[in-house]
Amino acid sequence: MSDGAARSGFGALPGRWVQALIGIVAVALTVVQFLPLATGRSLYDLTLLGIHVGFTAAIVFMTVAASGRRQAATDALPPWDLAAAVLALACALYFAAQGARVSERVFGVDEVYPLDEVFGTLLIVLLLEACRRIAGLALALLAGIFIAYAFLGPWLPALLAHRGMTFMRFIDLQVLSTNGIFGTPVAASAQMVFYFVLVGAFLERSGAGQLFVDLAYCVTGRSWGGAAKAAVVSSGLFGTVSGSAVANVLVDGIITIPLMKRTGFKGTFAGAIEATASTGGQLAPPVMGAAAFILADVVGVPYATVAFAAIVPAALYYLSLYVLVDSHARRHGLGPNQVLPVAESIAGLKERWHILLPLALMIYLLSEQHSLMLVGAVTLAAIVTVSWVRRSTRLGIGAIYESIVRGARGAAEVAIPSAVAGIVVGVLVQTGMALHLERWLIAVAGDSLLVSLIGAMLLTLVLGMGMPTAAAYLVAAVLVGPALQGLGVPALAGHLFIFYFAVLSMVTPPVALAAYAAAGISGASLWVTGLISFLIAIPGFLIPFAFVADQGLLLQGPLLQVLPSVLTGSLAVIAVAAASGGYLFGALPLASRAVLFIGGILMITPDPRLDLIGFAGAAAVLGVQFWRRARSAGVTALPTS
Structure with missing residues (x-):
């Protein structure tokens, strides 16, 4: 019996009707998204965001099974998945209808209605399940931990303690403000x-x-x-x-x-x-x-x-x-x-x-x-x-x-x-945990920007191993972004630094999702493919450190500052890449590869003295390679008796 047939039981929606319903929801969502352009009038924030979240959650329940398997077009939809999709649409319509009221209310002051609590709770539960299906267990579990943390604050150890939240205040935060589910993400x-x-x-x-x-x-x-x-x-x-x-x-x-x-x-x-x-x-x-x-x-x-x-x-x-x-x-x-x-x-x-x-x-x-x-x-x-x-x-x-x-x-x-990341961020900010973590990071790093950057990199890579890129970036940005700015890193450079490592987590073992997808096509080992992907991406790990130190790489500043930065940055990554590949006008011995690799790292720094040292090392390797090549050509050209 096929999987689709096994799923079609009493109350299941036939596959052709499922596809029709998905199409209706997708077209309706698209129409709402472009409606302000057609009418010339903006929608209330909660109206647009409520429909966006509720409709996409409904699509998840109709396209991804509880096991995480993607639905085939012929699969019937079990009654519980259909019910979840309908409830997600109901949440969307409820919060869309509250757009005008919420736009005028004051968070933490105005009344929270009983229906707000009902639909808010329902939406949170549905989002956690939809997230588990489409993005895996890690982010959904993290959100569940932070939801518990919001209520258990007064009973936690001093390092983690906070005043706690009432259920009404939690719902107010998550669904009636821009600090939770309907926040920045x-x-x-x-x-x-x-x-x-x-x-x-x-x-x-x-x-x-x-x-x-x-x-x-x-x-x-x-x-x-x-x-x-x-x-x-x-x-x-x-x-x-x-x-x-x-x-x-x-x-x-x-x-x-x-x-x-x-x-x-x-x-x-x-x-x-x-x-x-x-x-x-x-x-x-x-x-x-x-x-x-x-x-x-x-x-x-x-x-x-x-x-x-x-x-x-x-x-x-x-x-x-x-x-x-x-x-x-x-x-x-x-x-x-x-x-x-x-x-x-x-x-x-x-x-x-x-x-x-x-x-x-x-x-x-x-x-x-x-x-x-x-x-x-x-x-x-x-x-x-x-x-x-x-x-x-x-x-x-x-x-x-x-x-x-x-x-x-x-x-x-x-x-x-x-x-779901909005749930986590809302709790982090509202309980003061984000501020505590920022102070802790600054205390650990002291005045060392390099230590702070390494800490931010490691935190972002760890988050990225279990979360989608956007969620990993956002949580890391809330936790370490302010600390980097406090150490003098411009906001754009600091957040691009975090963003880069959220992206590079896709090829960082042990959970290198892009590498695993490629291994599925190549038929090669998951672990070896992930490790080689990481090694190939090493120059990419150096680039964020470089543009934090040298804003010219972000095209910030006058042209005479930008051009030297781009030139030395290009020479640096060429040197590192050639050292990794092991060839530059001939096979590179291990010692030459080491000199070239270190020279590339030195050239990527903004210090002119280190640039010169790195350039000299790379030039020395290049000179030796040309000498070996000329010597080899001379030996080959000798006549034989």
Whole structure:
């Protein structure tokens, strides 16, 4: 008996009706999200956020089983899942109806109605279960611990104690204020992330994923390690619109990983390259993933400012991957390979090149700092219009409907963890625990910025092992962001530092989700793929420390300050990547690799004296390599008797 048949019992909703209901909810959510643009009137915050959270929770209950297995289109929906979806929609409608009242009430002063307590409790329970299904147990369990902490404060040891909360005050905090479920994370999800997730779904449906792969093979297909370089380039390109490391691996890796293996790369290395390159997609503008939108809201700057500051760090990240692949390929003799489908890629590029035009338009609109709702709407209209240039990319009514449903399902993967993270953040702030932890971190680190940065990195990586990127970033930002600013780190640089490590947790063992997804495609060991992904990403671990120390890498400051920073940063990551790959104009001995690696680290610092020392070390290694190469050529050229 199939799983779908086993699930269809008394009261179960047939699969075709489930798909219809998902479609209705997805289209209704999309209409509400764009309603202010059509009417010229903004919705009340709670109206928009309540519908956003409730509708996405309903989608989760209809698309993900209690076991965590994704529902097939033919699966019937058990009555308990249908009931949970209906209750989530009821919560959405209730809180949407309270928008006007909540916009005028005062938190902690005005009355909390009995129905607020009923629907608030119901929403929290539903969110915890939806989060467990879509994001795993860790975040849901953490939220449960903090809910208990909110009530048990007076009975805890002095280090953790607080005044505690009444049930009424807890509900007031979580569902009737902007400090809990409907706080910054969900606001970013509804007012920013949703539009770009939808754009990504439309682009993918029109063939953008294949377009990026074709473009990458056209550029790199006939070079050393061409298949792996194509994976780096295509993953970076697709990551600019997907904003999800695992999604990037699953879309891009199914093409690139088998080709890498066919051209001589080991399965573990092929999976690791794809995982590391796909992870970098969340670091690459114009769409950097949900956490970047939350970052913009937390710091209080336009998203375009965040994307602009991230240009150089993202470029350095991908430069290091490209150089490492080239070095690895030359060391192992993986030269240009005729297996790669370059001719087919050129034909595909000619067929789909026009899909790049809406992406260019979106970048322009973002640079002009238009509202993200307007940017999303115009870009969607452009994608649909441009898609009709070729039959192979054309988006008809059915394809548009499928893209809306796919976009709504993608939005749920951001909205639900964001709402649950809001529960945690609300308790942390309201109980004073966030302030206590900030003081503790400052006391431990003393005046050492480096120690504080290392502590922030470790905390963020640990959180990222069990949470989605956005949730890990937000919790870490609340805990250590103020402490970094207290040590003189500018807000944007400090939060980008935390954001980078929340992203890099996707390739940091023991829970390296992007690497595990890639290993599933390559058929290689999960653990070995995760470890190699981490080693490949090491230059990426240095970049955040560099831009905290040198704001020029964030394009902050005059041009004469920015250019030297970018130049030395580029030389630094090239040196580190070549040392990791073990080849620079010839195979590198272990001692030369060590000198080159340390030289790269020194060059990435803002101290000119250390830059010179690092440059001198790298130049010495380069000189020795040229000497060995010339000597080897001379020996080879000697006549034989």
